[in-house]
Amino acid sequence: MASSALPVPSHHRALVLETVEQGFSVQMVPTPQPGPGSAIVRIVEAGVISYHRDIYNGERTYEFAKPIVGGLSAVARIVAVGHDAVVLQAGQLVWMDCVMHARDNPDSLFLNAIHEGSDAGSRKLSRDVWRDGAFAEYMRVPLENCFRLDENRLCRELGYTTRELLYMMYLLVPFGGLRDIRLEPGETIVVGAATGGFGGAAVQVAVTMGARVIAMGRNGKELARLKDHVKKGTPGANIETVCMTGDYETDAAALQAFGTVDAVIDFTPAFACQSTHLKSAIRSLRRGGRCSMMGYVEDVINWNVIALNITIKGKLMYERDDIVLFVKMLERGLFPRGKDLVDPKVFKMEEWKEAFDVAAEWTGIGKTVMIEP
Ligand SMILES: NC(=O)c1ccc[n+]([C@@H]2O[C@H](COP(=O)([O-])OP(=O)(O)OC[C@H]3O[C@@H](n4cnc5c(N)ncnc54)[C@H](OP(=O)(O)O)[C@@H]3O)[C@@H](O)[C@H]2O)c1
Known part of the structure; x- marks a missing residue:
């Protein structure tokens, strides 16, 4: 049961990879419901990295279950939270982080929608519990993977767009x-x-x-x-x-x-x-x-x-404390703004092939690619 909620449709559009050979297709899928320990988010910007194409076409031998909704980290808006949420609320802008840890063994971790990790626990969670990623209108995520972004400070006072905030992925x-x-x-x-x-x-x-x-x-x-x-x-x-x-x-x-x-x-x-x-x-x-x-x-x-x-x-990725501190640095205004920070390229879900191709080329400092579902 959700403690607060915005309207959530029964079904939504998502970019689904049935098999590596078939590639992606946009499909209508059931929208998950929030339960204890989870949030339902509306994806605002879903990050695409330079080797996303190679992961999903099998060139990079990353193990992950299929079919799967692709993705990685995202800027998102909370639409509903489980009754055990204490700070997250519907309407908040959040950083949805792709690094997921087992709650009863944080050393068991995986990268949502691209890599199932390296032990039985991470494989179980990535296949059975937190399989689908951010290339979708809605997504269910662990509460602890949602990091509140002070939208007033970041977007109004400092002038960041959500597209620029997605550069956090890098x-x-x-x-x-x-x-x-x-x-x-x-x-x-x-x-x-x-x-x-x-x-x-x-x-x-x-x-x-x-x-x-x-x-x-x-x-x-x-x-x-x-x-x-x-x-x-x-x-x-x-x-x-x-x-x-x-x-x-x-x-x-x-x-x-x-x-x-x-x-x-x-x-x-x-x-x-x-x-x-x-x-x-x-x-x-x-x-x-x-x-x-x-x-x-x-x-x-x-x-x-x-x-x-x-x-x-x-070092693989980062720790929770790193994300919390990074958001504080961003909110204090320590990073450059606008194109001095990043020049984003934006695609729709239907344009996934082009998004992957551009991401493989649009690389280097101040460049990023995203899908806006
Ligand atoms: N540990 C982690 O948590 C973590 C997280 C993310 C990524 N990574 C790793 O980071 C790698 C880079 O990702 P990216 O998105 O930054 O890739 P990228 O944008 O494609 O950049 C690749 C870099 O490697 C250089 N390079 C390519 N071939 C080289 C060669 N033969 N000798 C020397 N340098 C060469 C490229 O230099 P040129 O410009 O000269 O081609 C470029 O600087 C990934 O492959 C991944 O394995 C690790």
Whole structure:
């Protein structure tokens, strides 16, 4: 039973993947009802990432149940909540986060609608309880995955649109990694694969956290755009760029030329796991330096890791505390506004193919793609 509610139709439109071979189709599906521990949300903006297409066409071998309503994180509006909700109410704008944890074992987690996780508990929940994602008009979500957004502050006083707020989908991920390695204001951090969606977001977040950033990438033109974007949105930001050569020693020397490096964060896709740039970045670290590995690169260890007390930490997504703090930072007005933050591309559910294709290309800092159901 809901404690407060807006009208919810008996059926709604959703983007359903029956099989990988068939692809998606827009279908009328029954609208779920709220129960204890859950909320029904109206999806406002549903995020599409650069490799959504590869996940749903089977190119990336992510395991998830089918049929499924696709999706990931979203900006949404609460329409009904279970009777155990204490702060969430119908009408509120929320961040609907895709990282779902088992309530009786938070270490069992999965990414809603794209990956069922890696244990029996996460597989059970992703298949039987929280299967369907945000590419739909309505969705049932765990209460704890809804984070209130102060709409008056964010949209009226600071002028963000819901489309711009959806960029949180990118920004939250490096925030998780950067907090995990305890990045401090004034420190210098190397961002690897800085020209990608998550790497670019890492640059924006690290600058906002008060760090000096050395953005590392292969594409000189995109590095120049990245630097311009950051300087425009965050005047006074300390940002340097290094165009990597692929030679371990040369790239390490180019980074060391900037002086003490305290930390590294990397978002290299697994298909580029042979790249030597992360090893070069780790080589540039000071004694006691830290590295957050959020992408996948092989062969990152050398003798300096031991000799210099280097910490290398893997990190999947972020923790609940990270989301809560991130929303506070956004509400305090620490991030740039409008196009200085992000330039969104928007699609309807029927345009899912185009949305996926554009998302694969519209990558890098300040770019995002979404479906508006
Ligand atoms: N740990 C987590 O929680 C988490 C969360 C989200 C994503 N990720 C990982 O982050 C990865 C990147 O995602 P994205 O959306 O940012 O992808 P993206 O926008 O496509 O960016 C890919 C980046 O990788 C670089 N790259 C590609 N091939 C390379 C090579 N051979 N050597 C060096 N760099 C290369 C690209 O550089 P160019 O511009 O030069 O092509 C670009 O900077 C994903 O594949 C995923 O595995 C991890």
